[in-house]
Amino acid sequence: HLRRLNLGALLWSIALSLTTGGICYLFLSGKLALFLHPRTWVALGLATGMLLILSMVSWRQLRSPRVYSPVGWAHTLFLLPLLLALTCPPQMLSPEVIGNKGLFGVLRGQAINCSEHHGPLPVLALDQPIIMDEENFLQLLEDLWCNTDAYLGRDLEMLGFVYEDPALGPHDFVVARLVMTCCAADAEVAGLLCRYSERHALTPGQWVTVRGTLAQMPYYHMAEQAVINMPYLQVREISPSEKPAQEYIYP
Numbered sequence: 197h198l199r200r201l202n203l204g205a206l207l208w209s210i211a212l213s214l215t216t217g218g219i220c221y222l223f224l225s226g227k228l229a230l231f232l233h234p235r236t237w238v239a240l241g242l243a244t245g246m247l248l249i250l251s252m253v254s255w256r257q258l259r260s261p262r263v264y265s266p267v268g269w270a271h272t273l274f275l276l277p278l279l280l281a282l283t284c285p286p287q288m289l290s291p292e293v294i295g296n297k298g299l300f301g302v303l304r305g306q307a308i309n310c311s312e313h314h315g316p317l318p319v320l321a322l323d324q325p326i327i328m329d330e331e332n333f334l335q336l337l338e339d340l341w342c343n344t345d346a347y348l349g350r351d352l353e354m355l356g357f358v359y360e361d362p363a364l365g366p367h368d369f370v371v372a373r374l375v376m377t378c379c380a381a382d383a384e385v386a387g388l389l390c391r392y393s394e395r396h397a398l399t400p401g402q403w404v405t406v407r408g409t410l411a412q413m414p415y416y417h418m419a420e421q422a423v424i425n426m427p428y429l430q431v432r433e434i435s436p437s438e439k440p441a442q443e444y445i446y447p
Contacts, residue, residue, distance in 0.1 A: 205258055211274045212251035218278045219244045232379050233446055303370060303389055303426070325351035325407070328388075333373060333445045337386060340427040344412050352429055353407045355437055356387055358398045367395050371406050371429075376444040383444070389428035398434075407433040 219240065222228040232240065320326055326347075328336050340347055356371035364370075372387025390406055398404070408431040415426035 205254065209251065209254040209258060212247060212254055214275065215278050216244060216247045216251050219247070229442055229444065230380060233376055235446075236378070303387060320350075322350075325353055326410075328352060328354040330440075330442070330445055334375065334386070334447055337388065340388070340410070344425050344427045347410045347427065348412060350410045351407070352410055353405065354388065354429075355403070355405045355440065357439075358400055358402045358404060359385070359387060360395075360398075360400050364389075365391075367391050367393055368428075369395050369398060371404065373445050374443055375447065377447055386445075389426065390431050391428055392431040392434060394434075403437045403439045405435050405437045406431050 219228075222231070223237075223241070223244075228237065228240075326336070354371055356373050359370040359372045361370070368389060368391050370387040371390050372385050375384045375386050376382070377384070390408070392398075392406075406429060408429040410427060411430050412425045412427050414423050416423050
């Protein structure tokens with residue numbers, strides 16, 4: 197009978213089962229990519245397996261007189277992250293949040309060490325435009341900053357969302373992407389400055405594909421108190437695009 201069951205143990209069994217089921221749902225639906233970097237998925241899968249075992253054991257021990265689990269706030273605390281994950285999935289960072297990073301932080305994204313790239317760049321044919329995509333985004337962005345002269349005059353195509361900043365000129369905006377190093381909480385924004393005469397027709401947050409020619413301009417970096425060469429794209433063509441299925445770039 198239900199009155200013979202330990203209520204605390206019952207709640208704990210339900211919490212374990214719902215947590216296990218919720219994580220499995222995130223795996224199967226593909227929504228886990230909104231929360232965690234794919235390299236963490238193996239460890240999470242192993243942890244989910246352990247939760248499944250604990251859940252099964254917990255259900256089997258519900259009527260055991262040796263098992264006592266008082267009802268407490270821990271049950272709610274255990275379920276709260278799962279409920280938030282399922283009901284409030286992380287959205288793309290708002291322009292206000294991105295703006296708090298400052299213009300240079302958005303343009304350069306994560307700290308770039310020119311001696312330690314994220315990986316080797318693919319071979320870029322000189323007679324073909326450079327396609328900046330999810331596979332080469334970080335490597336190419338780093339190299340644009342570290343070896344700007346090597347890219348001057350090259351054609352480039354890139355998909356990203358529009359970011360505008362009051363510090364930019366009337367024809368300037370940034371085409372940017374979100375970068376996830378570990379989880380959604382540490383998501384960074386990185387992008388490339390673009391110069392386009394019809395910038396007023398663009399909407400902040402709008403996804404676009406830009407095509408143009410790479411150039412550079414002097415930029416005074418306040419933190420370093422020095423003038424540096426900043427790469428930018430002189431846009432020739434811009435077209436509205438669909439948001440990609442996966443918004444994040446994974447280093």
